[in-house]
Each structure stands twice: as structure tokens, then as C-alpha cells.
Amino acid sequence: MAWRRFLPAVVELLSRMHPYPGLTYRCDDLTDPAKRVAWVELLQEIFGIDLGPFSALNIWPPDYRAFSYLDGEAMAANVSLRPMPMMIGGRRVEVGQIQSVATRPAYRRRGLFGDLMRRMLAEADRHYECQMLYTVSPDLYMPFGFRPLTEHYFRGQLHVAAGDAGDLRIERLDIGREEDRATILGLFNRRRPVSDHFGLCDDHAIFLANLLARRDWHLSFLPAEQALIVWEQRDRTTRLLDIVAPRIPPMASIAAALELSEMTEIKILFPPDRLVGNLTAAPYKTDDNVILMVRGPFAIEGTPFMLPPTAES
Structure with missing residues (x-):
């Protein structure tokens, strides 16, 4: 045909x-x-x-x-x-x-x-x-x-004023518990970015996704401050990963949540412009060589910064 x-x-x-x-x-x-x-x-x-x-x-x-x-x-x-x-x-x-x-x-x-x-x-x-x-x-x-x-982490000591923490109550949250997840989500209603230099305004969904995937992360909740401190111990070093709170708690409260002694050196995996301490920047490299890429204008290019691991995807 x-x-x-x-x-x-x-x-x-x-x-x-x-x-x-x-x-x-x-x-x-x-x-x-x-x-x-x-x-x-x-x-x-x-x-x-x-x-x-x-x-x-x-x-x-x-x-x-x-x-x-x-x-x-x-x-x-x-x-x-x-x-x-x-x-x-x-x-x-x-x-x-x-x-x-x-x-x-x-x-x-x-x-x-x-x-x-x-x-x-x-x-x-x-x-x-x-x-x-x-x-x-x-x-x-x-x-x-x-x-x-190139991302940078920050290492050094927090400046802890004597007596700042007082009678601090610290609770350990478990992302596997429904009531603890509700507490965490409630914190995002009033969260201020952890950094004004480079910090997220809202990331509650990916935040919970990462917590579910990383059950080895510690979740220390400070009820008086309505603050969640996310951290881990790795290679005998304390690593501060994120803070979810309406304001940054006193350094003594953060140190207590991280179970730090006064002179313990820590690594901070976000810009510490809202923290008080003697901190220096160093290039950050992941175990699997994951790198950050950007397209378009980026005002802080060339300065030390890092996206908290809780926001990575």
C-alpha cells in the first residue's frame, strides 16, 4: 500500500x-x-x-x-x-x-x-x-x-562564661519517637537561621529526613531555651552540626549540651558568626568527596562558609 x-x-x-x-x-x-x-x-x-x-x-x-x-x-x-x-x-x-x-x-x-x-x-x-x-x-x-x-568548617573553643548555664536541663530526643518529632517540628515555627552569613531560613523537611538517615547524631534539647543542639562524636572530636532555636543559647549552655569540658576543642560545621569563641576556618572535605556547586550570583563567594549537614541532600 x-x-x-x-x-x-x-x-x-x-x-x-x-x-x-x-x-x-x-x-x-x-x-x-x-x-x-x-x-x-x-x-x-x-x-x-x-x-x-x-x-x-x-x-x-x-x-x-x-x-x-x-x-x-x-x-x-x-x-x-x-x-x-x-x-x-x-x-x-x-x-x-x-x-x-x-x-x-x-x-x-x-x-x-x-x-x-x-x-x-x-x-x-x-x-x-x-x-x-x-x-x-x-x-x-x-x-x-x-x-x-570550597566549604570550610571552623575549629577552636567556645568562650564559656562561668555560671552561664546555671541549673540547665538537657533532654535527649529520639527522632524515632512521634512526640519528639512533634517537638522538633514545633521549633521551626520560631527558628532563626543559625548564621546570618550563610544559614537556612526554613529546612524542616530535609532536616527531619537527615535525622532519620543519621541515627548516630545526638539531639540535645534545652527546654528553657527552646533550642535543639545537633552534634556528633567523630574521631574523638565533638562536631557541632546545627542549632535550631529562636536565638542562639549562651555558650555555656551549648557546651553543656555537647558535654564539653572548658578547654575542649570542637569543630563547627556552619559559619560561627553568631557564636562566641576562638575559632579558625579550615577547608572541609567529605569522606565520599561530595562537593557543593552553585549557579548564579553568590555574594559570599571566596569567604569561609558551610551548609550544615542537616540541610545537605
Whole structure:
């Protein structure tokens, strides 16, 4: 039949109109838990991360966006964008963080990653002054305008005034307990960024996700201050990871929560501009060589800073 002569041209035309036959493009906020199932399964397969318990908490940020291709009910590839409002150099900046970048092996080398990145960045440029991401493969993102930054941690001693802590009550919270999770979430209603130089204004969702993944972190709650001190012991060194509070507690209270003696040296994994102590900056390197990249204006570039581990994703 004559129409068969035109079939190859028709197929080629349809392929250009839809470059990924068999796949369905979707941009979704994933606020519907049922739609998050495919997202959870993808990240479990690619990274070995089980975000099912976090998804079940149903504290999903409404402005989250997942740009993905689906093969039926399964997610073949995904690039996500979440809001991350921050204080940067003393000014509130609307930042978008790129995360959950993953493609199943069977769908790689088909251009899905590049396609989703371009779609995502077009959206990001409309809503965010700059974008950030963490990666072990910076070369993948440089063609899209991202550049690597060196983070710094801070080490030294806190200045503890005698008697500041008084009769301080300290409670250990457990992220696995519903009542403790409610206490933690309640703190975010009044939280002030841990740093005015580089600190998050709101990160309650990713904060809880990280606490669920890192059950070795200590959660010391100071009821009188309504402050949560997140810390860990690593390589015989105390590392202060974050403080969630309406104001920074006295240094003596922080030292007590960290179980520090007066002269103990600590490492602080966020800018200490709101702390009092003798602290110096040093380049920070993760065990798995994850680095921070940024796209767009970044006012504090070239100064020591670090995003708290509680906010990383």
C-alpha cells in the first residue's frame, strides 16, 4: 500500500516531537503520597537510600518540584528542585537546591538527564536567584553553568562564661519517637537561621529526613531555651552540626549540651558568626568527596562558609 512508503518519515517526525517513545514526562510537586512511591523506589535503587519513612511523615514542601520521565508506573529518570530560602551575607535569598538526580541504568545514554536539567533550570530561573547542588561528579553540571565551591568548617573553643548555664536541663530526643518529632517540628515555627552569613531560613523537611538517615547524631534539647543542639562524636572530636532555636543559647549552655569540658576543642560545621569563641576556618572535605556547586550570583563567594549537614541532600 502506498501509505507504507511514508511510514519511516512519520516515525521520524513523531520521534522528534516526542524524543523518548514509551516514556511519559511529568513535572509534579509530589504532595500526593501515591506519586512519591516511584520517587522513593528510584532513589532506593540508585543510591541505596530508603526515604520511605520520611515520605510517610507527610511533611512534604508544597513548592518541591520533581521533573521526571516515567515508564508506566516506574520512574526512569528524575531531577528535583526544592526551595531553600537562605540568609547569604546578611540578606535573605531565594535559593533552589537541585537534588534526587538519578537515572535507572536501562535508560542511560539517551539524553534524559540533560533534558530534565534544562527543563528544571528554566523553572528555577523564574523563581530562584541562584541554585545549589551537592555532587561527586562536578563535570556533569559545569556545562549547565554550575561552579564548584570550597566549604570550610571552623575549629577552636567556645568562650564559656562561668555560671552561664546555671541549673540547665538537657533532654535527649529520639527522632524515632512521634512526640519528639512533634517537638522538633514545633521549633521551626520560631527558628532563626543559625548564621546570618550563610544559614537556612526554613529546612524542616530535609532536616527531619537527615535525622532519620543519621541515627548516630545526638539531639540535645534545652527546654528553657527552646533550642535543639545537633552534634556528633567523630574521631574523638565533638562536631557541632546545627542549632535550631529562636536565638542562639549562651555558650555555656551549648557546651553543656555537647558535654564539653572548658578547654575542649570542637569543630563547627556552619559559619560561627553568631557564636562566641576562638575559632579558625579550615577547608572541609567529605569522606565520599561530595562537593557543593552553585549557579548564579553568590555574594559570599571566596569567604569561609558551610551548609550544615542537616540541610545537605
